[in-house]
Amino acid sequence: xxxxxxxxxxxxxxxxxxxxxxxxxxxxxxxxxxxxxxxxxxxxxxxxxxxxxxxxxxxxxxxxxxxxxxxxxxxxxxxxxxxxxxxxxxxxxxxxxxxxxxxxxxxxxxxxxxxxxxxxxxxxxxxxxxxxxxxxxxxxxxxxxxxxxxxxxxxxxxxxxxxxxxxxxxxxxxxxxxxxxxxxxxxxxxxxxxxxxxxxxxxxxxxxxxxxxxxxxxxxxxxxxxxxxxxxxxxxxxxxxxxxxxxxxxxxxxxxxxxxxxxxxxxxxxxxxxxxxxxxxxxxxxxxxxxxxxxxxxxxxxxxx
Amino acid sequence: xxxxxxxxxxxxxxxxxxxxxxxxxxxxxxxxxxxxxxxxxxxxxxxxxxxxxxxxxxxxxxxxxxxxxxxxxxxxxxxxxxxxxxxxxxxxxxxxxxxxxxxxxxxxxxxxxxxxxxxxxxxxxxxxxxxxxxxxxxxxxxxxxxxxxxxxxxxxxxxxxxxxxxxxxxxxxxxxxxxxxxxxxxxxxxxxxxxxxxxxxxxxxxxxxxxxxxxxxxxxxxxxxxxxxxxxxxxxxxxxxxxxxxxxxxxxxxxxxxxxxxxxxxxxxxxxxxxxxxxxxxxxxxxxxxxxxxxxxxxxxxxxx
Numbered sequence: 001x002x003x004x005x006x007x008x009x010x011x012x013x014x015x016x017x018x019x020x021x022x023x024x025x026x027x028x029x030x031x032x033x034x035x036x037x038x039x040x041x042x043x044x045x046x047x048x049x050x051x052x053x054x055x056x057x058x059x060x061x062x063x064x065x066x067x068x069x070x071x072x073x074x075x076x077x078x079x080x081x082x083x084x085x086x087x088x089x090x091x092x093x094x095x096x097x098x099x100x101x102x103x104x105x106x107x108x109x110x111x112x113x114x115x116x117x118x119x120x121x122x123x124x125x126x127x128x129x130x131x132x133x134x135x136x137x138x139x140x141x142x143x144x145x146x147x148x149x150x151x152x153x154x155x156x157x158x159x160x161x162x163x164x165x166x167x168x169x170x171x172x173x174x175x176x177x178x179x180x181x182x183x184x185x186x187x188x189x190x191x192x193x194x195x196x197x198x199x200x201x202x203x204x205x206x207x208x209x210x211x212x213x214x215x216x217x218x219x220x221x222x223x224x225x226x227x228x229x230x231x232x233x234x235x236x237x238x239x240x241x242x243x244x245x246x247x248x249x250x251x252x253x254x255x256x257x258x259x260x261x262x263x264x265x266x267x268x269x270x271x272x273x274x275x276x277x278x279x280x281x282x283x284x285x286x287x288x289x290x291x292x293x294x295x296x297x298x299x300x301x302x303x304x305x
Numbered sequence: 306x307x308x309x310x311x312x313x314x315x316x317x318x319x320x321x322x323x324x325x326x327x328x329x330x331x332x333x334x335x336x337x338x339x340x341x342x343x344x345x346x347x348x349x350x351x352x353x354x355x356x357x358x359x360x361x362x363x364x365x366x367x368x369x370x371x372x373x374x375x376x377x378x379x380x381x382x383x384x385x386x387x388x389x390x391x392x393x394x395x396x397x398x399x400x401x402x403x404x405x406x407x408x409x410x411x412x413x414x415x416x417x418x419x420x421x422x423x424x425x426x427x428x429x430x431x432x433x434x435x436x437x438x439x440x441x442x443x444x445x446x447x448x449x450x451x452x453x454x455x456x457x458x459x460x461x462x463x464x465x466x467x468x469x470x471x472x473x474x475x476x477x478x479x480x481x482x483x484x485x486x487x488x489x490x491x492x493x494x495x496x497x498x499x500x501x502x503x504x505x506x507x508x509x510x511x512x513x514x515x516x517x518x519x520x521x522x523x524x525x526x527x528x529x530x531x532x533x534x535x536x537x538x539x540x541x542x543x544x545x546x547x548x549x550x551x552x553x554x555x556x557x558x559x560x561x562x563x564x565x566x567x568x569x570x571x572x573x574x575x576x577x578x579x580x581x582x583x584x585x586x587x588x589x590x591x592x593x594x595x596x597x598x599x600x601x602x603x604x605x606x607x608x609x610x
Contacts, residue, residue, distance in 0.1 A: 015386050016349050016379075040379045041346050044321050066382045066412050070375070074321075074345045077371045081320050099411045106404045107371050 002305040003030050004154060004206050006231070009045035011270030011296035013213075013235050013249075014067040016040075020272055021298055022067035023212060025231070026051055027152055029134055035059040036150060036210050042071035043078050049299060053079045058129055060136070061092040062212060063122065063147035064099065073103045080111035089116045091128045091138070093146055122146035125223070133157075139223035141214035144248040149211045149220065151227060152304075159199035169193060206304045209264075212271045215245060216254035221261035229304050230259050231296065234269035234282050249273075252282035256289035270296035307610040308335045309459060309511050311536070314350035316575030316601040318518075318540055318554075319372040321345075325577055326603055327372035328517060330536070331356055332457055334439055340364040341455060341515050347376035348383050354604060358384050363434055365441070366397040367517060368427065368452035369404065378408045385416035396423045396433045396443075398451055427451035430528070438462075444528035446519035449553040454516040454525065456532060457609075464504035474498060511609045514569075517576045520550060521559035526566035534609050535564050536601065539574035539587050554578075557587035561594035575601035 006027045012020025022039025026046070033055040035042075046053065056079075062068055072090070079088065088111075090100065097117040104115065120126055120138050123146060129136040133155050138148040158180035166176065171185055179185060185193045209224040212233035224230055234252035236244045244251050250258075252269050259267035267290055269282055276282060279295035286293040294302075311332045317325025327344025331351070338360040340347075351358065361384075367373055377395070384393065393416075395405065402422040409420065425431055425443050428451060434441040438460050443453040463485035471481065476490055484490060490498045514529040517538035529535055537560035541549045549556050555563075557574050564572035572595055574587055581587060584600035591598040599607075 015383055016352060018349070018352055021349075040376065041349065044323070044326075044346065047321060047323055064411055066379050069412075070379045070382075071345065074371050074375045077375075078320055095411060099408065102407050103404065106369055106400060107374075 002303050004028070004208075004304040006208060006229075006302045006304060007049060007051070008268075008270065008296045008298060008300045008302070009042055009049070010039050010298060011272065012067070013271050013273050014065065015274040017274045019277070021045065022071070023062075023271060024071060025210065026056070027208065029152070029154070031055065032057065032134075034129075034136065034152065037062055037068040037212070038070075038072040038075055039067045040070045040074075043075040045298070046075075053082050053084055057086070057088060058136070059088070059090045060128065060138075060150050060210075061090065061096055062141070062149065062210070063143060063145050064093065064096040065145065065213070068213075069096065072100060073107060076104065076111065076115065077108040079113065080108050083112045085113055087114045087116055089118050089129075091118045091120060091136075093122050093148070094119050095146075120148065122148040139220075141211060141220065142217045142248065143213045143215065147213055149209060149214070149223065151207060151209045151224065153207045154205040156205045157202045159195070159202050161199055165193075165198045169198075171198075208304045211255075211258065213249060215248045216250045216257070218258075218261060221258045224258070224262045224264070226263055228264065229266045229268065229302065230262065230264045231268045231270060232258055233271035234286065235271050235273045235276075237276065237282050238285050240273070240275070252286040252293075253289055256286035256293055259293070260290040264290075265292060267293040268296050268302055269293060307608050309333070309513075309609040311513060311534075311607045311609060312354060312356070313573075313575065313601045313603060313605045313607070314347055314354070315344050315603060316577065317372070318576050318578050319370065320579040322579045324582070326350065327376070328367075328576060329376060330515065331361070332513065334457070334459070336360065337362065337439075339434075339441070339457065342367055342373040342517070343375075343377040343380055344372045345375045345379075348380040350603070351380075358387050358389055362391070362393060363441075364393070364395045365433065365443075365455050366395065366401055367446070367454065367515070368448060368450050369398065369401040370450065370518070373518075374401065377405060378412060381409065381416065381420065382413040384418065385413050388417045390418055392419045392421055394421045394423050394434075396425060396441075398427050398453070399424050400451075425453065427453040444525075446516060446525065447522045447553065448518045448520065452518055454514060454519070454528065456512060456514045456529065458512045459510040461510045462507045464500070464507050466504055470498075470503045474503075476503075513609045516560075516563065518554060520553045521555045521562070523563075523566060526563045529563070529567045529569070532567060532569055534571045534573065534607065535567065535569045536573045536575060537563055538576035539591065540576050540578045540581075542581065542587050543590050545578070545580070557591040557598075558594055561591035561598055564598070565595040569595075570597060572598040573601050573607055574598060
């Protein structure tokens with residue numbers, strides 16, 4: 001498993017079933033964990049799959065529906081009982097931040113860590129998180145309440161130094177970082193060796209987009225254009241397309257059309273309605289539009305690279 | 306299984322483990338269900354054990370700690386998604402009612418049913434619910450936050466008519482209900498046959514007390530005096546008695562002393578700390594004080610009669 005993957009903790013929808021839990025995922029990037037949504041039972045799923053509370057520093061909440069949010073107060077309380085220290089940031093809309101704050105005031109007034117709210121506008125796009133190697137943005141989804149998707153983008157790494165060229169020109173070690181960043185090399189006789197002869201292209205940066213909950217809308221495809229792996233809700237199958245529209249949800253086929261339009265390399269569907277008893281039916285419908293599709297399941301780990 | 310029983314949905318404590326879920330129980334009395342506490346995951350446990358949402362009309366919350374409360378918003382939302390109608394009453398302290406109301410306003414503004422709050426003072430005793438055959442009272446527990454236990458008391462039924470006497474005196478059917486309630490019978494020649502010759506004593510009414518969370522306190526034994534079956538928290542074993550005191554919890558042995566002092570016929574222990582890996586150790590310690598003790602477990606059904 002590579003350094004960039006997503007673990008599905010829950011991929012059911014609002015009405016709980018014994019097949020699926022409500023929405024939550026943990027994205028792992030190098031040694032950092034990012035949580036996306038936190039339905040009821042998420043903290044237990046973390047224990048089940050041995051996910052360390054201590055590595056979780058950023059939690060992204062798409063919208064304030066119970067099946068995406070109600071596991072958060074319990075998780076945050078438990079993290080305090082475990083004496084997690086440092087800063088935990090919850091990226092959330094204003095209404096959600098106020099609600100969470102009220103609950104925390106009543107239930108976990110003085111957590112062991114500093115709880116920070118990064119309030120975003122679900123109707124706009126913005127950078128929510130950035131470090132040296134990763135950038136996280138939100139973008140609008142189209143649901144019954146204000147709702148946001150999230151894009152996790154690995155930053156482009158440096159170019160690769162060609163070993164044969166380093167040897168041929170006898171390049172001093174101290175110059176290599178600059179060459180990886182694009183500098184040319186100047187030999188002792190003043191000859192300029194252009195960078196493209198010395199290096200090969202960097203490893204393409206990988207990216208992941210989370211799209212739940214949303215009605216079918218081509219603006220979503222636009223927002224996630226060029227993203228490698230897309231998780232898109234597929235609450236219903238073809239037969240319930242009308243219901244999907246009414247409820248602000250998508251069918252598996254619609255999810256596949258978004259993946260196809262956006263030029264994704266892979267699609268993961270989830271957020272199944274309680275009426276979906278066999279996700280392979282959804283996969284079959286989606287595959288007619290976009291063949292590289294799989295059905296999410298609790299515990300599944302998806303390699304993003 | 307008799308018409309009066311309790312199903313354990315969760316008997317762990319605040320820090321979740323894979324062994325136990327947070328606190329919740331469903332008491333079944335004839336065709337009515339009463340929920341006691343509602344930790345995270347309770348709605349899923351209801352599905353797991355096939356407990357019908359529609360029969361649940363009264364929910365009692367002991368105190369506003371996450372492991373006793375955080376399943377409630379999700380359960381109430383799901384009950385609305387299931388279009389449950391009529392009236393649902395949550396018996397809860399004022400702070401809890403305000404918190405729940407805030408969450409419901411944000412997440413489930415117009416439930417399919419009427420949500421009623423019956424606010425009680427956890428520091429006092431009061432009748433919270435009463436119908437023809439059952440009465441529910443709260444009483445104070447001694448925890449880090451205001452906390453209440455609950456007593457479920459079957460009302461005493463009528464005396465039993467002796468078939469031989471009914472036949473001997475040829476008692477008309479229409480007089481039997483009154484005789485069961487204690488009336489004498491007057492024969493056609495004016496002879497008064499006293500009730501005690503005609504009837505036998507009623508079936509003793511059964512009762513159940515829920516005591517979680519609480520430090521060891523003999524006032525609890527006083528409050529539950531004469532109750533048949535007691536559920537008492539036993540967060541720790543003997544070795545952690547000091548920690549129990551500090552955290553406002555009890556050991557298994559202390560739970561047993563409460564049962565013994567109150568004259569209970571049976572004791573069920575639960576609310577195990579994450580450090581308790583084998584509840585039989587707790588049972589052994591409790592049994593030294595009160596032999597009729599069992600350890601609660603998820604799914605267990607306890608007959609109260």
